Amino acid sequence: MRKLPAILLAAALAAAAAEARAQELLSRPEIAGHAIPTTEFPEPRATGREYLDVAVLAGALALATHLALARRSRRGLLALAIFSLVWFGFFRDGCVCSIGAIQNLALALGDPTYVPSFAVLAFFLLPLGVTLFFGRTFCAAVCPLGAVQELVLVRPVKVPGWLEHTLGLLPYVYLGAAVAFAATGTAFLICEYDPFVGFFRLGGSVNMIVLGACFLVIGAFVGRPYCRYLCPLGVLFGWLSKVSKWQVRIPPEACIKCRMCEDACPYGAIQEPTVDQSLAERLRGRRRLAGLLVLLPVLVAAGFWLGQRLDVPLASLHPDVRLAEQIRLEETGKATGTTDASEAFRKSGRAAAELYAEAIVLRGRFATAGRWLGAWLGLVIGGKLIHLSLRRRRVEFQPDPANCVACARCFQYCPEHRARTAGREDLSIIPSAE
Amino acid sequence: MSQETDKTDRRGFVSDGVRVLGAIALGTTGGFLAGRKGRRDRYVWQIDPDLCMACGNCATHCVLDVSAVKAVQCYPLCAMCDVCTGYFDLAHVHRDTAAENQLCPTGAILRTHIAEQAGVPRFEYHVDEPNCIGCGKCVEGCAMMNGSLYLQVRHDRCVNCNECAIAVACPTQAFRRVPAAGPYLLKKKAREAVEREGRAG
Numbered sequence: 354m355r356k357l358p359a360i361l362l363a364a365a366l367a368a369a370a371a372e373a374r375a376q377e378l379l380s381r382p383e384i385a386g387h388a389i390p391t392t393e394f395p396e397p398r399a400t401g402r403e404y405l406d407v408a409v410l411a412g413a414l415a416l417a418t419h420l421a422l423a424r425r426s427r428r429g430l431l432a433l434a435i436f437s438l439v440w441f442g443f444f445r446d447g448c449v450c451s452i453g454a455i456q457n458l459a460l461a462l463g464d465p466t467y468v469p470s471f472a473v474l475a476f477f478l479l480p481l482g483v484t485l486f487f488g489r490t491f492c493a494a495v496c497p498l499g500a501v502q503e504l505v506l507v508r509p510v511k512v513p514g515w516l517e518h519t520l521g522l523l524p525y526v527y528l529g530a531a532v533a534f535a536a537t538g539t540a541f542l543i544c545e546y547d548p549f550v551g552f553f554r555l556g557g558s559v560n561m562i563v564l565g566a567c568f569l570v571i572g573a574f575v576g577r578p579y580c581r582y583l584c585p586l587g588v589l590f591g592w593l594s595k596v597s598k599w600q601v602r603i604p605p606e607a608c609i610k611c612r613m614c615e616d617a618c619p620y621g622a623i624q625e626p627t628v629d630q631s632l633a634e635r636l637r638g639r640r641r642l643a644g645l646l647v648l649l650p651v652l653v654a655a656g657f658w659l660g661q662r663l664d665v666p667l668a669s670l671h672p673d674v675r676l677a678e679q680i681r682l683e684e685t686g687k688a689t690g691t692t693d694a695s696e697a698f699r700k701s702g703r704a705a706a707e708l709y710a711e712a713i714v715l716r717g718r719f720a721t722a723g724r725w726l727g728a729w730l731g732l733v734i735g736g737k738l739i740h741l742s743l744r745r746r747r748v749e750f751q752p753d754p755a756n757c758v759a760c761a762r763c764f765q766y767c768p769e770h771r772a773r774t775a776g777r778e779d780l781s782i783i784p785s786a787e
Numbered sequence: 788m789s790q791e792t793d794k795t796d797r798r799g800f801v802s803d804g805v806r807v808l809g810a811i812a813l814g815t816t817g818g819f820l821a822g823r824k825g826r827r828d829r830y831v832w833q834i835d836p837d838l839c840m841a842c843g844n845c846a847t848h849c850v851l852d853v854s855a856v857k858a859v860q861c862y863p864l865c866a867m868c869d870v871c872t873g874y875f876d877l878a879h880v881h882r883d884t885a886a887e888n889q890l891c892p893t894g895a896i897l898r899t900h901i902a903e904q905a906g907v908p909r910f911e912y913h914v915d916e917p918n919c920i921g922c923g924k925c926v927e928g929c930a931m932m933n934g935s936l937y938l939q940v941r942h943d944r945c946v947n948c949n950e951c952a953i954a955v956a957c958p959t960q961a962f963r964r965v966p967a968a969g970p971y972l973l974k975k976k977a978r979e980a981v982e983r984e985g986r987a988g
Contacts, residue, residue: 381980384867384901384909389984390862392862394970397947398945398947448949450949453949456950468820474817474821482813485810545950545955558952696959700838
């Protein structure tokens, strides 16, 4: 009987709680002569600065191209690199950058309702367009990521060929993964793992700062580690630069094969003149090439097949799929406890079936993305092997346009160039196809 | 020697062709995306307050020194309580404005006495935006009652990063890109309250 008051109290509380739930909200009291204040909602920043940035980008690209190809001036390019680092890096906080813009385009391809802004399109297309005609002058002095690495390089060491070619595959993998994840709306990998944006903003997560510091320390000895072994935009630049109309040419006229430029290039981009092969060697090379050409479709098909089996692990990186998996575990009583995401989902009052349906659609999209990613990786590995066994005849030392970032170091070391500049002769643009 | 010239010409022709194709591809991509039907609008980041758990990541993960996320008061939803769970620490000693009684670590919520109705004092709670750090403590407290306080990205401060650093750290996917024409979001119940208020007024 002594428990009765407690039971009554509990019942009364339960009734009050039920009533509160029925009402849900306490209503706002009416107070005569007191108006409800309004909340200010400031508009997003005007687009004026975007246009200014695009104009600066266009100007910097034109100037970099002029300095690299016409003036052949290392000093001018360095000055422009410092300007780009300050403007595009520190002043603009490094966002949006041309490398990151790949993801906006991929997202736009995957999601028809998303429209990338004018600045994003310009930052993506302008450097690619310039590269198509003049080579990688964007990399030389406009890209803030390239500029910071250009400036920290103090003691370049040569990277052995096998390592160079193996690490050189990473950008292709990174590009494929970044496009796949952006197109499926999972994440912007390039932004999340940008090593230098923390440095540009003088702050950021610990991982970002540590990664950036590692790249800068390595970058003091290995020239441009991010550009060469990670930059996904560098892949596109490499392709376009191969066919560019005007390219960096080291000796103004005849190459005297002194190898000075080869020693000067910290990026391993200088290709030596080829030596003629014996007939037996040529035949062996031709057989190897034929074998690799047969291997290429096999690699692509294998990648395609393996890639589509990756749909479940890839899809579980998407937050919505992860949430659906967690809700499913909770519904079936297999989960221990809840997560923030699952609690927020339950609070939102959406039906679990709706979420499952979304997750299944997403998994389908990841199966497609996985297939393409696998085929892409097969194509890249096969293409690399074929490229390594192709032989082009070269008679002088010239930079490989795909790897040359037009830093202009080699010019200063070229005796022919020095002789010409000492005579103050005009060095006009030298077309690649003579 | 003539064979050599032929070869060079062929190579030159191929690169010219590829270059023209590349230019066409870049042009079409640009034209296609620039002329895409739909909202010709920029996108900005915003928090869906219905999904926000006020976990506190907004205060620490923004790339700005002081987060672009701030607490916002939805006045039509606020019940003007005397014992405000968004203002007072649950362990408060006195119901006054002393710092030790407040939930807000920076004293950014201002409590103003408005009137007394039937012996019940009524207060209005304002967010003093320059002092707010977006930690969401008041939002978490207010959620026990009406939930009129909520977190929003303030667009006069937001630098609109391509991938919002807070969105990456958000445990509930409350951050999303919204068209710049409608850059703020309301809770479902806040929308209802605002509509009610509109009808009454």
